[in-house]
Amino acid sequence: AQKVTQAQTEISVVEKEDVTLDCVYETRDTTYYLFWYKQPPSGELVFLIRRNSFDEQNEISGRYSWNFQKSTSSFNFTITASQVVDSAVYFCALSDFASGGSYIPTFGRGTSLIVHP
């Protein structure tokens, strides 16, 4: 079984504030993959990052950074100096070795981020 929890349903910030989106996952597998996606108002999910379970290095991409901690089963996402264009729903997802030998992504419920000007 696998589970992804995004406890924050909605976050509201003012432009230029930093914001962290939390993601906690559950899996029995030692090999698994974690993802973050962004869903703007247009509806299409856009891939942001992928992380495998053996790589705990944090990653920074521009204003985005990700903190992966296996000890707490968390894969948190931080946006620095938020902008109005960051307003979207953000999904965390987990792929582990499901029955049938397949990696099928399971998504959290998403966190709606609203950035006010």
Place this chain on the structure above:
Amino acid sequence: DGGITQSPKYLFRKEGQNVTLSCEQNLNHDAMYWYRQDPGQGLRLIYYSQIVNDFQKGDIAEGYSVSREKKESFPLTVTSAQKNPTAFYLCASSIGTGSNTEAFFGQGTRLTVV
């Protein structure tokens, strides 16, 4: 450009009718997926297909059917047996389910029962 095309963008269905949502990809991906999105529920897996002529039920397959006759196409039929079909439906594809690659998504179809 390569990508996933879902049609129509908006769909209205009368109660008791079956409707089919289209999903086409030109990414040469083996795996395709259908997800349903409801407010506060996130994305829930309906069906997935790892290869042509094969598909598997996801977490909420009841009331839905799919086919995978061609690699590039994975249509979803919402049958009259689906009691609460009003939702946003997303189709996705990935290189395969045996790898760790990310999924690519279409722009979705919003289905409303009238």
